Amino acid sequence: MTTAPEAAQKGVGVKAPSRRIELQEYALVAVVALILIVGAILEPGSFLTSDNMLNVVRQASVVGVLAIGMTFVIATGGIDLSVGSMVAAASIAGGQFVDSGSFMFVLGAIGMGVLLGGINAGAIAYGKVVPFIATLAMFTMARGLALWISDKQPISIFNLEGVRWFGTGEILGIPSAVIVFVLVTGLAWVLLNRTKYGRYVIAVGGNREAARIAGINTKRIIFSVYVLSGFCVAIAAILVAGRLSSASPIVGNLYELDAIAAVVIGGTALAGGRATIVGTFLGVITFALIFNLLTLMDLAVEIQQVTKGLIILAAVLIQRRS
């Protein structure tokens, strides 16, 4: 929390990351390692196989891409509750071009994601609507749009080989969705940690007034993170559609909560001013591992829910200690 105003005051030359964040990232590595060890003992035959590990990262990729975008939003002290619904809207928008080929599907999805993200952005940055409310409005609007445009029917994209490649293809044995997720994570890391833009985002979240005085166009920065989130939504939508071989208006339910939880468990401060891409990545992986292991064990859902809650609490407590 203290780094951001300092960064803003000293101008753009200051590095944003703090020691605290590094420690948290290491703590989460320990949590992931612990889950891997426990899983290997409880499910020796099926958990710690390369096939299943790729499966886990592939499953993590959709919420993962959303969580990366969410990290920038939360870094500014904002929140985006609409990403789950927007995934449905973006994939349905892409689905409108099902007869025009994969490229048009991708364009349609990106267009809708950026458009809806832009509406969030405009309302928050220039309309001065609180992010919670603006994106809550979009949460219901985007779902409605998805159902409306699709006439409440899923759209089969079985013939779009290109889009399906994102869900089912692979390069050198690594699923394409995993490659996309890792690529997005890498780009986001550079953007947040090695560019002026990244430092501005942190500065705006730490102390907006100080950032403004330091000469940062705070409105433009806030506008940009919601558009970025919308762009990540489009990527997630393409991954989901590719995986399902169809664009469905009812996908994406409550993805926003998974994304926010992953960001927070990763060490990014909900109040803004402190953010870590590596932490978010590990947070997403942690959740995917838990979900995978509990399903492999075929535990009853109520036990899964209690266990999941306990693990989240424990992970955050371990972080606080370190």
Add this chain to the structure above:
Amino acid sequence: MSLKRLMAPLCLSLALGVAACGGDDSESDQANTNTTTTQEEQGGTAASQDGPVKIAFSAPGADHGWMAAITDNARAEADALGDVELIAAEGVTDSAAQADQIETLLAQDPDVLVMLPNEGDALTPVAQKATEQGIPVVAIDRALSSPGAARAFITGDNYGIGWQAGNYFADELECQGNVVEIQGIAGIQVTEDRSKGFTDAIKRRCQDGIEIVASQPADFVPDKGLSVMENILQANDQIDAVYTHDDDMAEGVVAAIENANRQDEMFLTGAGGSKAAMERIQAGGLFRATFLYNPVMSASAIRMARLIARGEGFEELKEPEVPSQIVVPATRVTQENVEDVIDLGF
């Protein structure tokens, strides 16, 4: 919010006032064209034969293909019947809002109220109120908790879906094999019934011959069905069949199996009766059968409401009145009979 709170009692008192006015003096109704329907109620359920029947319709928001079809079918049936005037309200997602919405509908003085309650328990009071005002209630799909609250109830057979599926599995697998169950939303009655029917049938037919190797909820949505099934495929080397609680969700389960290239190892069944599922069954392959829980029941409910308003019964039944409860069987749809029912797909 505050406006809504003000409006609800206002609408209610209006509705009561109109009813009371009709009760005191039927002649005063003649002067007021808006209250002609109230006059009809005074003659018991025997409404006038020539005037259109005014039906109020309320269902929760369409967040799922099935729910969307419920509202669409009701509207289409009202249009097709010709002598029915439908005042419909939809789009709410919680029970309190639906109760408010129904109060508003009642204020427009319908002859009958047709409702699909978001939750049976929570919507019972408002249904009770309608009944007490002399407006008969036809409930769809989910039962109200008080027996007096609804005049008639039409529903599908969730236990029957599970029971039929269990028997189908017993036949197809000859009581041998590993089975996966992908459930709906954990902890709701629909899921409990569909699950219990299935396990009961399998136990009864095969004792321990068929093993349910995994049973997990996927909340009736395809993306959750996909990731749950992906994990289950990792854990189990041999799966002979998959029983899913819903056709939409099954789309995701199918994708998981096909992506893993294991579609020749097993077959899968759905529930509900979506058009997409029926097309898959018709094409043959992994998706072998579904069990109807057909949203055409809302169209039947409109017909029942019309007959109740007119004081008539079903032509095919000896009883002069509409039965108070109808349970629609969970018809099994396979490649053999899919042609006959594909038009019912939603």
